[in-house]
Amino acid sequence: MAKNESVKSAGAGGDEASDGAVSWREQAVARSLDSARTRAENRVQRFLDAALELMNDGDTSDFTVQEVVERSGQSLRSFYQYFGGKHELLLALFEESIRAGVEEVAEKIAQEPDETARLRRFVIDYYLRCRPGPKSKRRGTTTHDPVIIEFAQQLLTEHPAEASRAFAPLVDLFEEVLNDAAEAGAIRSGLATRSVAGTVLEVVMFNAFSSTIGGMPIKQDATDAAEELWDLLLNGLVAR
Amino acid sequence: MAKNESVKSAGAGGDEASDGAVSWREQAVARSLDSARTRAENRVQRFLDAALELMNDGDTSDFTVQEVVERSGQSLRSFYQYFGGKHELLLALFEESIRAGVEEVAEKIAQEPDETARLRRFVIDYYLRCRPGPKSKRRGTTTHDPVIIEFAQQLLTEHPAEASRAFAPLVDLFEEVLNDAAEAGAIRSGLATRSVAGTVLEVVMFNAFSSTIGGMPIKQDATDAAEELWDLLLNGLVAR
DNA sequence: CGAAGACGGTAACGAAGTTCTCGCCCTCGG
């Protein structure tokens, strides 16, 4: 019962030769890129990967610290050596999720022709990203895990400082898009873009997360809902 | 250790003669209006009151079932006889909170001169109501307790059906206001008011609850934030 | 009067996060 674990190297699901002869290879790799910093990073990454797998696999999309520990083939001891608690693990996952989201959305909007289209694209794409996938994952679009968004809500109310720090990259990008749109005359120019960016993102994120309060029967396709929200955000309630 | 509890009758913090001579009076009252239905209602109400007190008193604004039981001077046994679990207690508090909110907002908007003013009044008032009071309660406006709103979020994602049922009175009222405004030409007439009502209320509620994502320094007064959001909702982002 | 049900008091259970103890092994400095 000493060395049954297979390292499952960081980024992708690496599948190495089955069980028996792993130790030497692993050891070698470890020794080569181990300046004790990278080793730590490797361990941290294994916890993160395990958590991600648990969120994607299980029907529950929720996980306990124990499960993460088992799945990662490490120990509770180590977990609390690298993370201050479950809270920090969630925070790390959240930040990573934001980073990935920013990257993906940035690519998407880059393909749009003008400022208005980019703005619209941002809102709709991010809406879809925050929408919990009811069945098998929507193809073509990565989505935030529900657990992550739930955590975001909690973080926002309990540790606003940490929260806005984690959200910063996303808000930065959106603020930029807003500024461009304002300069191009696509949206009005009076508004405080930073503040509006935060507000709009919150609206998109949480409205996508928990479908609206009014008891919609089965509600239309997510895309329609996204369009509806976009229309409301762009044009407001007022009569033209 | 048999009869130290003082009943603390339902509505207000009733302070009766200290400890010794309570039983008889209490008994009398109980016997008088006890058809076993009212007695149950009385007990339920005592739990609800206890929970409300705990939310308003403590610095935590959070409570455990134990605390509610102790505070209400009843027993765990009874608690689980009347409530299926903490969940149901929260739900009851939530529904009551919504009811009270609807009542209060209805009064407020009735005083406004025209449809647009009523709409605006609704949004701003409800925003303030959902804004957690950072220090001593804001005078003049009752507010939803943070715990309640947090529960609302959770309910919305875990039991959408129950959630929209609980929210219904509020959505009904707002939908009505929206319809009136649309009829009067104050807002555009094309939109699905039920759906929009839900969306807007969600926006107002959750944006007020957890101040915006963008790392606002100390942020202005709640009223200013409410105005900002109202402006965004009414006019949208678009240039006129 | 006697049985049934409501109720209080308290212990106990189970899940989950967190901490602690023990012991192994590897590494590093003398």
Add this chain to the structure above:
DNA sequence: CCGAGGGCGAGAACTTCGTTACCGTCTTCG
């Protein structure tokens, strides 16, 4: 080469909280 210390695995233990179970009492109703 050897001894100390730190990283680490394996659990046990502790804590909080919701929930359930058990026991004894009191009221009530047939």
